[in-house]
Amino acid sequence: MNSSLHPILRLACCLTASLTLYAQNTTTGNPPSSALQELPSARDLIDNLLKRLPDQTVTLRGSLKADKTADGGGTQFGIEMQILARGPEARGNYLIADNFGSPLAHLDIRRPPGAPPTLLLETGSPPSSVKSPSLNLSLPNSDLLWMDLTLGFLWWTDGKTLGVQEIRGQSCYLVDLYSPNPAADRYASVRLWIDRTHGMLMLAEAQDPLGHVIRRVTIKSFRKIGEHWMIKDLEIRTLPDNHKTILRIDSMSGADLPEATEEAMGNGDESLSIPKSQ
DSSP states (O other): OOGGGHHHHHHHHHHHHHHHHHHHHTOTTSOOOTTTSOOOOHHHHHHHHHHTSOSSOEEEEEEEEEOOOTTSOOOEEEEEEEEEOSSSSEEEEEEEEOTTSOEEEEEEEEEOTTSOOEEEEEETTTTEEOSSOOTTSBOTTSSOBHHHHHTGGGGOOEEEEEEEEEETTEEEEEEEEEOSOTTTSSOSEEEEEEETTTOOEEEEEEEOTTSOEEEEEEEEEEEEETTEEEEEEEEEEETTTTEEEEEEEEEEEETTEEEEOHHHHTSSTTEEEOOOOO
16 A cells, blocks of 8 residues: 555544544433533522422422331321412412321521521421421421422532433433531432423432432423412422422412312313433
């Protein structure tokens, strides 16, 4: 072979290798390199998520049901939540009661802009104020935290978008949020999977300071009210013992929104169910 062809052959080999590497980096399911795709910031993704929630107070009624314990028991609570997830001051009011309707706990949380949230927490019947309320405290007779129920980590401001990853057949942005008080909070960070099509949260994994996943929150389905979305079914698992609690919303209503009952929420185009893992 003529030696003058060697540089051309070397150039062809380099081009082939480059194209192969590019194809590998753009395979479906693998997070793309930030050099190949500009990713939205974590804050933009969270703000977009919150904007998809109603901009007025919504009342949700349902139940919290925990796995049976080793002694054959188990817990189930009634729950009522009044939530304003966005606006000048986001806020939430959470009331938990036993099967007979007796109150077990009441949490009122306000989120003034640019300031830490203010909490009022009462437990027992008759209710007694908790001196140092915190989202790190557990719900009565439960291993869940108020952080889990309120999804309070969505208001953490420090975060990073890591890439794109497919879960349960859905393409999601992968986002890490970091606790503003890692020395005090039970969760040092929370990893989120945010659906790229609907902009809604699909999965969250809370990690301790050592990086161990200790809580997994899975969104099972959503319900559309007017032009906005709310969570309908949510599963929370405590790790490593895999203890499961299900939050099911039976009805949703708002002053200017059509009421969504349990029957309506199970049918029609206004519900969105997330496919199960394969």
